[in-house]
Amino acid sequence: MKFLAVVRQVPDGESRLRIEGGRVDLSGATMILDQMDEWAVEEVIRLQEKHGGESVVVALGPERAEEALRTALAMGIDRAVHLVAEGYIDPITQAELLAEVVRAEAPALVFTGGQQADWDAQALGPALAEALGWPVVSWTTQIELEGETHAKAKHDLDEGAEVVRVALPAVFTSQQGLNEPRYPTLPGIMKAKRKELKKLPVTAQSRVEILEQSIQERTRLNKLIDGKDPVAAAHELVRLLHEEAKVI
Amino acid sequence: MILVVLEHDGARLRKGALEAISRARQLAMGPIAGVVIGENTQAVAQEAAQYVPVVYAAEVGPYTAEKWAEAAYAAVEKSGARVVVATASRQSRTWTARLAYRMKAGLLEDTLESRAEGEQILATRYSFLNRVTERQRASLPVVLTAKPNTTPPAEPAGSGAVEPLEVRLPTGVEVLERLGEQRKGVSLTEAAVVVTGGRGLGSAEAFAGVEELARTLGAAVGATRAVVDAGWRPYSEQVGQTGKTVQPNLYIALAVSGAVQHQAGMNKSRYVVAVNKDAEAPIFKIADYGIVGDVHQVLPALIEAAKKLKD
Ligand SMILES: Cc1cc2nc3c(=O)[nH]c(=O)nc-3n(C[C@H](O)[C@H](O)[C@H](O)COP(=O)(O)OP(=O)(O)OC[C@H]3O[C@@H](n4cnc5c(N)ncnc54)[C@H](O)[C@@H]3O)c2cc1C
Numbered sequence: 001m002k003f004l005a006v007v008r009q010v011p012d013g014e015s016r017l018r019i020e021g022g023r024v025d026l027s028g029a030t031m032i033l034d035q036m037d038e039w040a041v042e043e044v045i046r047l048q049e050k051h052g053g054e055s056v057v058v059a060l061g062p063e064r065a066e067e068a069l070r071t072a073l074a075m076g077i078d079r080a081v082h083l084v085a086e087g088y089i090d091p092i093t094q095a096e097l098l099a100e101v102v103r104a105e106a107p108a109l110v111f112t113g114g115q116q117a118d119w120d121a122q123a124l125g126p127a128l129a130e131a132l133g134w135p136v137v138s139w140t141t142q143i144e145l146e147g148e149t150h151a152k153a154k155h156d157l158d159e160g161a162e163v164v165r166v167a168l169p170a171v172f173t174s175q176q177g178l179n180e181p182r183y184p185t186l187p188g189i190m191k192a193k194r195k196e197l198k199k200l201p202v203t204a205q206s207r208v209e210i211l212e213q214s215i216q217e218r219t220r221l222n223k224l225i226d227g228k229d230p231v232a233a234a235h236e237l238v239r240l241l242h243e244e245a246k247v248i
Numbered sequence: 249m250i251l252v253v254l255e256h257d258g259a260r261l262r263k264g265a266l267e268a269i270s271r272a273r274q275l276a277m278g279p280i281a282g283v284v285i286g287e288n289t290q291a292v293a294q295e296a297a298q299y300v301p302v303v304y305a306a307e308v309g310p311y312t313a314e315k316w317a318e319a320a321y322a323a324v325e326k327s328g329a330r331v332v333v334a335t336a337s338r339q340s341r342t343w344t345a346r347l348a349y350r351m352k353a354g355l356l357e358d359t360l361e362s363r364a365e366g367e368q369i370l371a372t373r374y375s376f377l378n379r380v381t382e383r384q385r386a387s388l389p390v391v392l393t394a395k396p397n398t399t400p401p402a403e404p405a406g407s408g409a410v411e412p413l414e415v416r417l418p419t420g421v422e423v424l425e426r427l428g429e430q431r432k433g434v435s436l437t438e439a440a441v442v443v444t445g446g447r448g449l450g451s452a453e454a455f456a457g458v459e460e461l462a463r464t465l466g467a468a469v470g471a472t473r474a475v476v477d478a479g480w481r482p483y484s485e486q487v488g489q490t491g492k493t494v495q496p497n498l499y500i501a502l503a504v505s506g507a508v509q510h511q512a513g514m515n516k517s518r519y520v521v522a523v524n525k526d527a528e529a530p531i532f533k534i535a536d537y538g539i540v541g542d543v544h545q546v547l548p549a550l551i552e553a554a555k556k557l558k559d
Contacts, residue, residue, distance in 0.1 A: 011376070013377050013508035013509060013512070014508055017376060017379055017380065024376060024380055035509075036490070090354065090355060090386075091345065091355060091357075092345070092348050092349050092352075092353070092354070092355050095345075095349060096349075114490065115489070115490075117376070117377055117489070118375065118376055119375050120357075120358065120373070120374060120375045120376065120377065120378070121357055122338070122341040122342070122345070122357065122358075123341065123344070123345035123348070123355055123357055124345075125342075125345075126313055126342045126343070126345035126346050127345040127346065127348065127349045127355075129346065130317070130345065130346040130349035130350060131349055134420070135312075135313075135314055135418075135420035135421045136313055136314075136342065136346070137421070138313065138338075138342045139338065152424070154427075156338070156483070157311070157338065157339060158337045158338050158339050159428065159484065160426065160427050160428040160484070161427045162423055162424075162425060162426045162427060163423075163424045163425040163427070164312075164421050164422060164423050164424060165421075165422045165424055166420065166421050166422075167419070167420045167421075170420070175490060176473065176490040177483075207352075207353070207354040207355075207386055207387075208354045208355065208356065208384050208385070208386045209384065209385045209386070210382055210383070210384055211370070211382075211383040211384065211385055212382065212383045213375070213380050213381070213382040213383075214380065214381050214382075215379060215380055215381075216380075216381050218515075218516075218534075220520065220533075220534055220535060220536050221535075221536040221537065222532070222533075222535065222536070222538075223536065223537050223538070224527070224532065224535075224537075224538045224539070224540055225537070225538065225539045225540070226539075226540055226541070227523070227525075227539040227540050227541015227542065227545070227546050228541065230539075230541055230542070230545040230546045230548075230549040231549045231552075231553075233539045233541060233546060233549070234539070234546060234549035234550040234552065234553040235549075235553045237521065237537055237539055237550065237553070238550070238553040238554055238556075238557055240537055241498065241519070241521070241537065242557055245498070245519050245536065245537070247441070247497045247498040247518070247519050248441070248465055248498065248554070248557065
């Protein structure tokens with residue numbers, strides 16, 4: 001069977017974001033494989049380890065996104081496809097572009113992250129499923145194949161969770177609890193350098209345009225009270241919340 | 249024509265549905281139709297008809313994204329709507345993506361506010377783990393989801409008509425089992441005050457104090473991922489990137505380090521309070537008020553002080 005992961009490269013949540021000309025400037029940020037996509041990659045590797053076959057990772061993004069693909073290859077994925085495109089592309093248009101690659105690869109299933117840590121979009125997985133005419137299971141915490149035609153999966157809803165049986169091929173998106181991603185090992189990193197990484201330049205007209213981005217760091221008061229005398233500190237805090245902030 | 253997809257609990261419209269109606273009215277792009285999808289839709293559609301002139305009722309059984317997308321699309325075709333509005337619940341953010349793809353629409357996800365300008369819709373939303381605010385624009389057709397708690401709920405506006413809607417049921421996903429989580433007390437995403445406990449509390453038992461403080465303040469209880477992973481609290485209480493996003497007037501973080509993934513779920517709270525023994529903890533950088541001290545000593549004192557205030 002063939003298993004496919006769709007990934008993005010995003011700034012590390014810890015790195016400083018700068019705004020330049022009304023746009024987020026990532027030139028100084030540390031870029032990583034999206035942590036929710038890491039769960040997707042790990043799951044695809046585990047499925048391959050259990051059921052055999054092949055694993056493929058696909059990314060849509062600028063040149064530097066190759067690093068995220070190499071990370072996935074170093075974790076153990078067999079080969080990579082990189083759709084090279086600059087700038088913001090909305091998830092619906094992303095799905096349109098990615099669907100072509102997925103259709104050509106014809107995997108048994110696609111796994112991607114539950115939410116992108118840069119555009120905070122949750123739409124890519126379900127939009128891709130729609131583009132392919134496949135079912136989607138979002139926020140998946142457990143998956144098990146039932147032969148080659150179905151999978152049983154557990155996934156989160158707004159309240160609680162449910163267990164579903166899904167006809168394959170299908171798209172799944174990841175959620176915490178799915179697995180613990182492995183770290184790329186040194187031999188894995190060396191091997192990843194020789195693995196196939198196919199580049200395909202694409203152009204796209206995004207349906208959604210970003211007009212302006214800004215960082216609204218709320219100015220916080222940062223009033224710290226020493227808690228050596230807990231009773232006095234607690235009273236002072238409650239007084240401030242009541243009289244100054246007026247929130248209790 | 250604008251179509252509003254109205255979320256409900258099988259008996260009543262959810263608050264998010266009323267917020268979505270407000271959003272549709274704000275756009276002021278002509279008449280509004282509603283659709284109620286799922287189980288027991290007739291009764292809910294009757295309630296909805298107090299808000300919108302035409303409500304379609306699509307009886308399709310338990311939720312799957314495929315069924316919701318199919319039903320919403322049927323309502324789009326029937327009403328001729330070029331704009332669809334829904335609340336940005338997690339489930340909606342799944343099926344609206346399918347719908348937007350099918351409509352070849354621009355998808356404006358999880359928006360804070362939105363307005364129409366001719367044939368375009370402008371909206372604001374957060375991105376980069378809630379750190380950035382961005383303005384977006386899309387040309388019709390558009391599918392738009394409204395972040396909960398960003399819009400006042402709609403008021404009734406008369407009495408409309410209910411029409412059944414036939415939907416071709418898609419196959420592919422079969423629901424085997426629902427695993428419910430009991431919701432008690434104030435709902436986390438709607439609460440005006442949230443008290444969250446972190447791993448620094450040390451045990452599940454220590455959450456008795458968190459619950460007591462929450463009760464005293466009329467607050468909802470939240471938890472960090474470390475606490476949920478340890479099995480001290482249910483996942484439904486998790487705040488953060490992979491949990492819930494909250495934006496209360498007051499957020500109290502007890503023995504929470506304030507990791508970026510946690511911040512992604514709470515950094516837009518109006519006031520943030522932190523109690524932590526480590527003065528260097530990242531949570532203090534985004535706190536308005538804080539106590540540097542041992543939570544086991546500070547929490548009981550806080551409960552006492554809060555009770556005294558409420559008396
Ligand atoms: C992809 C991804 C998604 C994630 N999503 C989420 C999410 O949705 N929500 C979330 O919360 N996390 C999430 N995390 C995890 C996150 O990175 C942190 O690990 C987690 O938030 C830490 O929880 P904590 O602050 O309770 O625990 P810790 O980091 O262990 O912090 C405990 C704090 O308590 C303090 N403390 C200890 N003892 C005391 C005491 N006696 N008195 C006072 N203070 C004390 C310590 O100084 C410390 O600051 C995610 C991680 C990843 C990789």
